[in-house]
Amino acid sequence: MNKSADLRPDAMAATHDVFNQATALEGHNLYAGDTALREGVARHGGSWGEADLQRYGEVCGRADVIEWGYLANEFKPQFDTHDRFGNRVDLVKYHPAYHHLMKQALTEGLHSSPWTDPKAGAHVVRAAKYYLHSQVECGHCCPITMTFAATPSLKLTPAIADQWLGKVHARDYDPRNVPHTAKQALTLGMGMTEKQGGSDVRANTTRAYPLGQPGPGEAYELVGHKWFLSAPMCDAFLMLAQTDSGLSCFLVPRWRPDGSKNPLQVQRLKNKMGNVSNASSEVELRGALGWMVGEEGRGVPAIIEMVAMTRFDCMIGSSAGQRQATLQAIHHAAHRSAFGKTLIDQPLMQNVLADLQLEVEGSLAITLRMAEALDHLDDPQQQLLMRLGTAVGKYWICKRTPHHAFEAMECIGGNGVMENCILPRLYRDAPINAIWEGSGNVQALDVLRALAKTPAVLEAWFHELGKSAGADARLDQAVKTLQGEFSDLAEAEYRGRHLVDQLTLTMQAHLLVQAGDTAVAEGFIASRLGSQGDRQYGTLPRGMDVKRIIARGRQDA
Incomplete structure (x- = not known):
């Protein structure tokens, strides 16, 4: 008798059923659920x-x-x-x-x-x-x-x-490696930093030599290098180079108008920890053709027009990373049980999830307020608000995002560190925005420079905060304390980060008060103003309406 036929290996191989796991978060409307x-x-x-x-x-x-x-x-x-x-x-x-x-x-x-x-x-x-x-x-x-x-x-x-x-404005995409004259849609990049200077672009050594008459719009040849050139397949790049009148800005195409290769030569692609889908490179300019943008010797003000907008997009992108991380954490907690209860119904997890959502609320609030300011730059007050807002917002939001991504990853646990989950990518990408377009120190120094050059920017900031005066005693006190900080600017550079921290937190709190959701405003103010500022996620004080806060971030709420 052949007893092996009774072993039924197919049944023995079925060791378990898959249950108590979250589903993939897809097939949903990212806007409707936010x-x-x-x-x-x-x-x-x-x-x-x-x-x-x-x-x-x-x-x-x-x-x-x-x-x-x-x-x-x-x-x-x-x-x-x-x-x-x-x-x-x-x-x-x-x-x-x-x-x-x-x-x-x-x-x-x-x-x-x-x-x-x-x-x-x-x-x-x-x-x-x-x-x-x-x-x-x-x-x-x-x-x-x-x-x-x-x-x-x-x-x-x-x-x-x-x-x-x-x-440049055309709504199309042409990825071909051909001259810009042969395309109907173009993309643009930027090359500012060099090995020896980094953020100190006035230390740049790249030189520009006029091919004829010098001045705005005229042709030059550039000789030098750029340590970071992102997206080297863009059709042209704004770059800084020295002329006899000082640092100037140039538009440098990848191909010359006659169809020949412009000697803007990529040396290598950078091997980055994050942002890996986007190529970043080092380049050498061996007589590369470029046209002067803006006035000669005024390259920094010319390219700062671009940098202000890129910093604004850093605010949007990092806020988006926070949103996606929080969304993944809440989705997981809603579908996973432990110790006899769904994670989202457990008080300590509710504290963490609500805290993550409050971060998103504050980041998005200041980002959209700056977008509104951009829409009204014909108003001098909005111009002043925007001047501080991009530096302040870029500094704070981008710095908060890496720890935020890690905390969301921890909510998911082991699955959260697997490469087929989006959280590892969000975590690796998170520090990039904090470094690119000016690191934290650069942003803080830029705020101090703006205050010294245009004191009215601070008046505009406090004017905006004044719209919430009397709404919450803790916010009023935080604003008063901050005004006191600015009344004495001794060692201002040493204190720069602290000042920017408080500028951001009071503005976020004000905007959330104005937004009108009591649970969000109360949670943000109670956890982030005053002595509560230096804390871990998941340490909200008692009495917060955490269920309501979490519901605002839940896709299927």
């Missing part, structure tokens, strides 16, 4: 974009779109200096998923919509759409941001703006 975003868009003048944002929220929650983000990071950019015949090509090759994401962003107008259709709420709606898009994948957003941010700088020289902006 209470803070929907309320913020309406509050800051973007209600007219509601239908489009609802549509795009559904696009960004689709499984195939989410998969593009994973693939663009799994298959990193590859670089070829020459083609097989020996011709210099400086070609960066990307996975098709990267190109899908780029085309989607550009056809949605994330690089141009406020410039091509300026109106009240244009920057607010664009910020909201960028916020949704960044949650899918943030690396490819770098060239989108730079293309968007270049417009104010290019407009400094009308001859260049007239020639370039039509194609």
